[in-house]
Amino acid sequence: MKSSTNDPSQPGIRSRFRSPHVKQVSVGGFWADRIKAVTEKTIPILQLRCDEAGMFDQIDPARPVPEQRIPFSTAFGGGKVRPVGGNVTAQMYWDSDVAKMVEAAALTVAFRRNDVTEAVIDRIVDMYEALQQEDGYLNSWYIRMQPGKRWTNLRDCHELYCAGHLIEAAVAYYQATGKRKFMDVIGRYVDHIASIFGAEPGKRRGYCGHEEIELALVKLARATNEQRYLELARYFIDERGRQPHYFLIEAEERAEEPGRFAHGTFEYNQSHIPVREQNKVVGHAVRAMYLYSAMADLVTEYGDEALRTALENLWDDLVTKRLYITGGLGPSADNEGFTSDYDLPNETAYAETCAAVGLIFWASRMLGFGADTRYADIMEQALYNGALSGVSLDGASFFYENPLESRDGHHRWSWHRCPCCPPNIARLVASVGTYAYGVSENEIAVHLYGESEARLELGERAVRLSQRTQYPWDGLISITLGLEEPAAFAVLMRIPAWCEKATLKVNGDVVDLAATLQRGYVRIDRTWHSGDRVEIALDLAVQRLYAHPNVRQNRDRVALRRGPLVYCLERIDNPAPLNRISLSRDAAFQVEFEDKLLGGVVTLQASAASEDTEDWPRTLYRSEPPRTSPASIKAVPYYAWDNREPGEMLVWLREA
């Protein structure tokens, strides 16, 4: 597909880095275990749960129309009951849940074909084909449950959001198997959508209350080389937040009071002002991440500098004021999203798994217009911590919320009334290899380290990169290039900002990092021969991290990080309730790989002090401070918590 620009006289940023396709990267080591759990456990569970919930009863036109499950708050499954705007039911977004399950399953099929999984997907594709209306329209809720109401409430009802997930699923299944049917069905649906919405006279100037279709359309455009899908994505992005406000027009058409909707502010869905004017990350966190992801794609595709400036501002706002150290985001359950600057409560952190996954989407797309470790660092931080915590080690249970402290009230569940997170983390894990690399016309950027084999295409050239490493447990990485014949191109190797001591050698020769480092990447531009080897040694010293003084929840507290991994204490490994423990500022850490623990993890041990209760009188308060006794602590990686006996967990430890 050709790239175009906003203004023909200003070429702007040309398309730079694209991620490889999932089939191009075989992953080993740390992530192979995660992918195995997702493939063998999560995917069958997702299929079963979609079935149990009755999703296929809604989609399959051959079955009787099911009952409506309203109100939302009494919907099936675990999780806390929360009130939601009157218009929304769980079933309204079931298409998206099914689509994400299909996408995750398709990504695992890409690695290794699986007849059973494909048969399930083929059956679902058949249902959707049968369900699709004459004019291409395809949404099970509005076809079966609320016929005649289509396109009447884009603000609340996830209609284009569902379309977006169907698009992503179709692309993934097509790329995994080469089967075209789903793509054809979805292509007709997108053409229908394009006939309804747009800036052209006679079309509705709508866009979705839950962003998603925008990034999906970019994916579709890239998979099909069809510029018109990109144009539709750009229309949705450009229109968002413009006056007259579409959601007000639409509410009036429904004869509803325009101000009466969930959360009462258009910040909730980032439509409060046009996107190019936005500089604060606000509202529902997942929506925000999906929006920014699509915006970043458009910067890459169109070289849109105004969009890029907005993204830089938004990024800066997020990482300097609103991001948990785990890469989690969106502290409030109330709006499933952002609150105020520096408001990062630990125990009540919402930090939805989907939001961390969305941040990885966004960060990876920021790498589309240039390698910069600011983005790769955050991508890695969210990946190894706030996102990965969302699925258990065995792939069978899940977190929706990812707090940084738990007093034993927060545990993984086997399903949820709003089952958006399990397929989201599953599709991320299944495609994790695609986030490791970026390929432009004459450059390969290595964003993430990890045991893997990448078969990349640099223009016409095939380049194989074999990464051998125990990362994230060990900082030694060796990458061997495989080429059919010698070729000149650049390899960009990331040196994470958290790494205080790194060395890099090319075929044994040390490269002067200080002289060559640009935005955290070493650019090695040379004629490469097959067998050439790049070796990196990243120092994985244990680090103590302190939060900005305005983060009130973390005063007098410290977090532990080793490499990309944030650590936590779990009660089971420690001698006292976790908040009675205080680490002394100069305590040294004993670092040990324990292969029997949590599937094999590096643990950190140190001496500390623990407050005594023995001498405390039968009262809650006294005028003498508590006494302490020596204690020793053991920390495990945050992603692995709540995989053993349930109990307390704490990321931010007291330090004295």
Next chain:
Amino acid sequence: MKSSTNDPSQPGIRSRFRSPHVKQVSVGGFWADRIKAVTEKTIPILQLRCDEAGMFDQIDPARPVPEQRIPFSTAFGGGKVRPVGGNVTAQMYWDSDVAKMVEAAALTVAFRRNDVTEAVIDRIVDMYEALQQEDGYLNSWYIRMQPGKRWTNLRDCHELYCAGHLIEAAVAYYQATGKRKFMDVIGRYVDHIASIFGAEPGKRRGYCGHEEIELALVKLARATNEQRYLELARYFIDERGRQPHYFLIEAEERAEEPGRFAHGTFEYNQSHIPVREQNKVVGHAVRAMYLYSAMADLVTEYGDEALRTALENLWDDLVTKRLYITGGLGPSADNEGFTSDYDLPNETAYAETCAAVGLIFWASRMLGFGADTRYADIMEQALYNGALSGVSLDGASFFYENPLESRDGHHRWSWHRCPCCPPNIARLVASVGTYAYGVSENEIAVHLYGESEARLELGERAVRLSQRTQYPWDGLISITLGLEEPAAFAVLMRIPAWCEKATLKVNGDVVDLAATLQRGYVRIDRTWHSGDRVEIALDLAVQRLYAHPNVRQNRDRVALRRGPLVYCLERIDNPAPLNRISLSRDAAFQVEFEDKLLGGVVTLQASAASEDTEDWPRTLYRSEPPRTSPASIKAVPYYAWDNREPGEMLVWLREA
């Protein structure tokens, strides 16, 4: 009224101390300002708001039946929308809101007759008289809104709770004015209730899901000398939590699934087990306090040792594991009540004003069976802090929740969808003098200090106690007795447990406290003459208080107390965001009475350190701890917060 006992062979505890009537104690000084604000501002506001809400439309049978305002979560007024069990609407407990308003107004009329206020009350009494059914039944919701449904859902629908508040209102108005009409109406209603509920064959073995009628019936019994009201109270207490469980029987009669109700546990309304077996304070905090209050009354009246043992266990559980330092209680908004031991979050503390008021009710009734400063200390702590914070200095705005930390998101409101707290704090303030004294046959206990004139009756003898003091600002108290003729009796003077240095003189002679102190009271048993004077000096040194090591939220933090007052920082008085400030462990306090500030308060000032942000890079986390600069802080009494410019507030300060 004669006291009786459970077992005639065991006299048990005879009725000991009763509180004086509100007319017997004229209050000056600190509390006079509060009573003035309640009388002049709060009472007219309460009347207006009841009217605006449409409460009288529901009560007055001469008006058309109003529309039902369902669901509860969309009810009028401010406050956060919270989901509530499907059966409950705001209107269901409007009788209680009106009754509490009447009671509060009646208490102010007791001090000084007021034709306007009395006219309003008389009009309300007329409405209730007109509304009352042939058989005595009197509940505006079930008569007007849901006719035919009376007594079908005691669990959820506040029917007997409303009756309880009507009883309390009638007693207060009768005692304030001598007008009998309301008492007669209510007497007929109580007789009807007694004909429906009881252990006798043919009666329903029900009791209310929201305790209140039990303590109201004791009040009615004491006001009328009618033993049968006491017996009905005892029946409700004894029946609670017994098997077969009434709420299950009742749910079955409604053909409802018995397990489907708000909060899903009978701990919510303390009916999970019989009351004598209870030893953990659980569930909805206000309900718990009202229950324990009635239980304590029954210990005083019947000398029921089993009930007393349960109360001692419950008290111990509350004060050693579940009470905020402000005397606030019930940390969770979810159940408006208790969670787990030592769970006392500051910022999200629910700590409803009504619960602190309820604790004062309970503590004062524990003093019924003997003076013990354990109870008086907690009563005073809740009174001056967690309860009094519920009303603004001018009496015009209110807190429902009383957190111990606010990042400027919590402010007083002028009304609330669930307007239970304003009349509750109003009736408490208006009657505060009655909590200061206890009178038995031959003893007067002085529980609370404060400028006041008490005209007590000790048997046939009139005893006048004139307290002169600047308490709580100053610890000097002088009490002069007024008697018609010399008389022998005991005066019990409380020495608060928080006071580390106290002296007491009788007519200038020092009393040896160490030798005479019993349960925190000095018992002065002598022949008193008019003009005899007791002088007490309580040291009001500023104290630092530390929380039990299991209270995870208060690690490395300290609270400041001076006398009965807990202090807090407000942003307006301090140089930096409050959690950036750290008090050094040895800082001295400068104590100053500022008569222009907040109606006149003692402030505390000290030097501290404040974390800098100037040298912090544009990032949220760094590996170097924050730097600090010297700062000075100023603390004000907690009850007075949010009466100036809105901003942050903090009780538990960092200490290093």
